[in-house]
Amino acid sequence: MYEWDFTAVIENSGLLWQGLLGTLAITGTALAFGLPLGLMLALSRLSPRKWLAWPAGFIIEFFRTTPPLVQLFWFFFALPILMDIQMTPYLAAAITFSIQSSAFFAEVFRAGIVSIERGQWEAARAIGMQRPQAMRRIILPQAVKRMIPAFTERSIELMKTTTLVATVSYADLLYQANELAQKTFRPIEVFTVTALIYFTVIFGLSLCVQAVERRLAVSGDSTVR
């Protein structure tokens, strides 16, 4: 029978906290860039101009269809050679997850925008609005409200995916856990605690999402996936 011993984990809990901060930092960075970029991609993809819609569609589909770990390795190992820049684990992770999440956010934006009834477009045009005005003033404010659950769900997915940065030595929670496990020879306790930390944070966020969804459902507003 294995004897569990958490003292090593508790004594070194500072490392894990730092790791959690690292996870939150990379998630935050990816959100900060991914959301606006996703909106731009969605608007481009919906544009009547083919030269805008086509490349946007390709970027979205490519980054949704290839594994994020391949993307991360590409940006970490290949991009610095092409661009002649100093690549750090943080920069590679930031680039990868900003673009990768923007591709997914773009589809959320698009689903929200196309879910708005045609009549709203027509009413906006009938009072003389041009397409960009109608999009900004009438369509997007309504669409964003419907997208909130899908957004939060995507953000949670993003946080889970950021664990991949551990493979390029960015000090996120998983990376710190791995270091700690090797240092203390207590992998069971370390990885179990790490899994529980992730579970607590992510499950907590999921509960918030469900609460928001229920509130939206009560107010009679539909949501998009």
Added chain:
Amino acid sequence: MSQEPILTIRGLHKSFGDNHVLRGIDLDVQQGDCIAILGASGSGKSTFLRCLNFMEIPSDGAITHAGKTIGTERPGKPRVYSEDELTKVRQKVGMVFQQFNLFPHKTVLGNITEGLRIVQGKDKASSDARAREELARVGLAEKADEYPSRLSGGQKQRVAIARALALAPELMLFDEPTSALDPELVGEVLNVIRGIADEGRTMLLVTHEIGFAYHVANRVIFMADGIIQEEGPPEQVLKNPQNPLTQAFLARHKQFEF
């Protein structure tokens, strides 16, 4: 009346793919006309109305608005229309939809000021004042700060009318404005429309309310198969129709009139 028509329509065609909905419509609309457009569903009457403010882009033909023909002519091809030009036309042609299409994320006042502020660039104070004026006209002054979801269908449609009127259009289009309403709410909307007609505002109205058309319109158009089958004063078209299609249509509807 030998005045210049406010709106001239010549050879208007509209197809959706293989479906040829409008097959050549000619019409002159004079200042102060109140024209009721009747016809069975699928007759093209709504499409015709929607072409007049370019919700639908005509496949062929020309629309002249206040002496200016909209769009640019191309030899052997349909006219092309620039978004800028259409935006200007739409500000002069107000439209009221069957489904109201109020903006649910804006208050009643916000719905009406939206066009004034964003499209016409007016400041907040004068937009608000103008919006309250129109709200009072449709009898909803006290609802200014409500959201549309709190209004009845009839109230929603009256707000939609105020929204269109606020931009001071030279011409109003009503696309079956009472068809989506519960029967007991039809009257309040028709009263508002009648009030606008009595002011002498130029309007075109697609409707199933034959009695309303008879009492309010000065001209009645009957459409079938994408063309105007019969046109004239309500007395003549509704009481003494010449075209067998008009006669059949009215006979079908009269069954329910009493």
Added chain:
Amino acid sequence: MEYTWDFGSVWEYREALWVGLTNTLRIFVICLFAGLSLGLAMGLARYSVRRWLRWPAACFIEFFRNTPVLVQIFWFYFAFPILAPFEISALMAAALGITLNSAAFSAEIFRGGIQTIDPGQWEAGRAIGMRYREIMARIILPQAVRRMMPALTNRGIEIFKMTTLASAIAYADVLHQARLIASVNFNPIEAYTVVAIAFFVILYPIVRATYALERRLAKGD
């Protein structure tokens, strides 16, 4: 700066990549079948009338949906061997993590799909004397699976993408092999570009097929 692309060096090691690809396919097939079967079992348990079945299933689903799959893989690779009385290979650890994670996600798909079927179908089944098991197998699931196809295909695509995580514990999948090639001939650009394109070429036709399927279902239902 001008970079001269040189795919020749990758071509030289094509056999290593090929081995990696077959390993990727191997773990994918294992996780797809194990994940979906376990997911169906969990979905049914989650929907069961028996509380002692429903509760553990719910815990399982929530736990594995709400933790990162890479953490699960690390746990099975680094922690589990100490508890388990047998050796755990990288393939087993990765397959365990991905399978359990996929089972949790597909359980929710199955549950959702089963719940969209009109209760009248259950009543009709019971009215002609069928048992729960028969109704589920012969009436409900055949209808539900049709509706779930797009979501299940998406899950399959996710599983395929997830297999790359096995490379993090040195399982010789296609990404791991690319990393090896990049380290011996110092041209990571070509190696990783080839792998990225390979994934896109393999998966994108399937993605398109799910779009078409979704459109057809949207029209049909």
